[in-house]
Amino acid sequence: MKILTKRNAIIASIIFAFSFPLIAQNDYYLHMLTLSFIWAIAVYGINLLSGYTGYLSLAHAGFFAIGAYSLGLLTVKAGLNFWLALVCACLITCVIGLLIGLIALRTKEHFFAIYTLCVGYIIYLVIDKWEGLTEGVRGLIGIPAPGNIGPITFDTAASQYYLVLTFLLAVILVVYRIVRSLTGRTYMAIRNSEDLAQTIGISTMKNKLTAFVLSTFFAGLAGALYASFIRFIGPDIGSTSIMFDLLMYLLVGGIGTLSGPLVGTLLLVILSQNLQFLQEYRMLIFGPLLTLIIIFYPRGIAGAVFDWQSKRKDKQLPNVRAEIHIKAEEG
Amino acid sequence: MDILIQQLFNGLTIGSVYSLVALGLTLVYGILHIPNFAHGALYMLGGYITLSMMTLYGVNYWLAMFVSIIVVGLLGVLLERFVFRLLREAPPLHDKIAAIGILLFLEAFAQFVWGADFHTMTSPYGQVVNFMGLTFTLQRLLIIVSAIAVMVLLYLFLKKTYTGSTIIAMSQSREGASLVGININKVAMLTFMISGGLAAIASSLASPINLVFPGMGHLVILKAFVIIILGGMGSIPGAIVGGYILGFSESLGATYISNDYKDIIAFILLVVILTVKPTGLFAKGER
Numbered sequence: 001m002k003i004l005t006k007r008n009a010i011i012a013s014i015i016f017a018f019s020f021p022l023i024a025q026n027d028y029y030l031h032m033l034t035l036s037f038i039w040a041i042a043v044y045g046i047n048l049l050s051g052y053t054g055y056l057s058l059a060h061a062g063f064f065a066i067g068a069y070s071l072g073l074l075t076v077k078a079g080l081n082f083w084l085a086l087v088c089a090c091l092i093t094c095v096i097g098l099l100i101g102l103i104a105l106r107t108k109e110h111f112f113a114i115y116t117l118c119v120g121y122i123i124y125l126v127i128d129k130w131e132g133l134t135e136g137v138r139g140l141i142g143i144p145a146p147g148n149i150g151p152i153t154f155d156t157a158a159s160q161y162y163l164v165l166t167f168l169l170a171v172i173l174v175v176y177r178i179v180r181s182l183t184g185r186t187y188m189a190i191r192n193s194e195d196l197a198q199t200i201g202i203s204t205m206k207n208k209l210t211a212f213v214l215s216t217f218f219a220g221l222a223g224a225l226y227a228s229f230i231r232f233i234g235p236d237i238g239s240t241s242i243m244f245d246l247l248m249y250l251l252v253g254g255i256g257t258l259s260g261p262l263v264g265t266l267l268l269v270i271l272s273q274n275l276q277f278l279q280e281y282r283m284l285i286f287g288p289l290l291t292l293i294i295i296f297y298p299r300g301i302a303g304a305v306f307d308w309q310s311k312r313k314d315k316q317l318p319n320v321r322a323e324i325h326i327k328a329e330e331g
Numbered sequence: 332m333d334i335l336i337q338q339l340f341n342g343l344t345i346g347s348v349y350s351l352v353a354l355g356l357t358l359v360y361g362i363l364h365i366p367n368f369a370h371g372a373l374y375m376l377g378g379y380i381t382l383s384m385m386t387l388y389g390v391n392y393w394l395a396m397f398v399s400i401i402v403v404g405l406l407g408v409l410l411e412r413f414v415f416r417l418l419r420e421a422p423p424l425h426d427k428i429a430a431i432g433i434l435l436f437l438e439a440f441a442q443f444v445w446g447a448d449f450h451t452m453t454s455p456y457g458q459v460v461n462f463m464g465l466t467f468t469l470q471r472l473l474i475i476v477s478a479i480a481v482m483v484l485l486y487l488f489l490k491k492t493y494t495g496s497t498i499i500a501m502s503q504s505r506e507g508a509s510l511v512g513i514n515i516n517k518v519a520m521l522t523f524m525i526s527g528g529l530a531a532i533a534s535s536l537a538s539p540i541n542l543v544f545p546g547m548g549h550l551v552i553l554k555a556f557v558i559i560i561l562g563g564m565g566s567i568p569g570a571i572v573g574g575y576i577l578g579f580s581e582s583l584g585a586t587y588i589s590n591d592y593k594d595i596i597a598f599i600l601l602v603v604i605l606t607v608k609p610t611g612l613f614a615k616g617e618r
Contacts, residue, residue: 106609287433
């Protein structure tokens with residue numbers, strides 16, 4: 001009936017995303033969009049843990065860096081095939097994530113945030129100081145672009161764009177399936193009250209750990225893609241400022257919503273590209289923005305849109321109110 | 332042996348600074364349960380204000396420090412009034428994120444106003460003193476003495492004055508304090524003021540032996556978090572003892588283990604503590 005349904009909007013944006021390289025005249029826009037898609041994958045990872053399970057992790061820039069460095073080291077120093085290295089990079093990140101998660105998830109709330117902040121800092125310091133392996137501040141140069149799959153090559157900006165877009169869509173699909181499944185409900189139950197979740201028989205540790213490892217997987221995947229896309233990585237990609245950037249993308253877009261990470265990342269990356277002249281000082285605007293959003297729109301742009309929609313529908317049909325609220329929860 | 336004593340003395344100096352920063356952090360955590368990530372930015376701002384007062388207006392070191400305490404303290408009050416009070420009923424995640432937003436803003440602000448360069452602060456107490464085989468600048472001695480004086484004053488204020496005991500009361504129970512007629516909002520603002528003031532004192536004391544730059548608060552705040560977890564979140568004696576423990580382990584670690592990795596010691600310590608005891612050492616009975 002209506003043209004402007006959610007489904008049509010999603011289909012339209014996917015079509016637009018796929019036709020973008022044909023429309024865009026300039027490789028610069030493609031580059032920017034590819035980069036923001038890579039960040040968005042990492043933000044989806046953080047969202048799964050912080051948004052749906054309720055554990056604010058400040059170590060994900062570290063996992064991003066682990067993914068990036070694993071790929072870089074495996075291809076540059078070990079001379080591994082790109083695709084094999086990509087798989088290994090994700091696995092390495094997951095294994096480290098599992099080990100850290102086992103310990104980190106015993107802590108709660110503030111302790112978890114502080115613990116992961118320190119873990120992130122340790123990862124950064126190790127990358128920075130372990131010159132024998134990571135080349136320290138000089139960084140890792142000459143990371144190869146993705147290798148060919150049969151006839152498909154990845155040497156143009158457009159082909160890399162499609163590659164990253166495919167990964168992003170796959171990530172969104174996976175997150176969507178998780179959130180809509182019983183597993184997703186379990187995560188939300190843990191977020192809303194861990195004690196209650198435990199009382200009704202949920203193995204909270206097992207579920208938290210799965211969420212943690214999955215979210216590090218996404219961060220590692222994003223890091224590996226970043227390394228092969230930029231072709232150069234330095235220890236700075238694991239720094240806290242990257243972590244805070246990712247957190248901001250998530251918060252502005254909407255924490256605990258499905259569309260939030262993508263909306264926030266695209267918006268803020270494009271915005272900060274256009275505000276290049278104040279690159280150094282962009283936090284003068286973004287810092288207060290972050291604080292204001294968390295006070296007035298705790299679920300970001302996506303959350304605000306849902307609230308507005310449900311209010312409008314409320315007026316039309318008071319009896320579907322409950323249903324809409326459930327939908328808004330799922331984002 | 333000389334090296335050991337020298338390093339113990341250095342540990343005492345760094346430990347004093349850490350303790351002051353951790354005290355501010357633990358006070359705010361104790362009454363409002365906010366892990367104030369912006370505390371490091373307050374520390375950084377304190378250093379800059381003291382520095383500019385001295386270089387721009389030629390003010391005396393102590394007066395400059397006093398101005399800095401007032402300005403940073405008032406900034407703390409503003410943060411409580413316009414940010415954290417609005418979030419008092421919100422989930423704990425929101426406080427943390429709001430604090431991170433403030434941190435990002437203050438750092439960008441410092442970089443905007445003072446630039447990204449490293450500044451040195453010259454203190455009037457740069458003389459080198461030889462005492463029983465120890466060589467140190469007078470500033471280091473000053474740090475230790477002033478830090479201890481501030482801690483004693485703070486202790487007397489909290490324990491012996493009426494206003495001070497309202498802070499203790501509120502840290503014990505917010506509802507209880509409210510019931511006996513304590514104005515919670517006023518106490519919260521006062522605590523933020525003291526917390527900001529302590530950060531300003533710490534950075535004004537430490538800046539002459541370190542450097543002043545926009546990121547100077549990063550490591551300090553992370554270590555202060557380690558300290559208050561070590562000493563129990565919200566515990567005042569814990570923050571002091573924890574600060575000195577960390578100061579000593581760092582200065583000894585730098586000499587006997589590795590200077591490159593000395594900053595990592597604090598975090599390894601924290602990871603080990605939280606691994607063994609997820610709620611921190613000396614945690615109170617709550618979960």
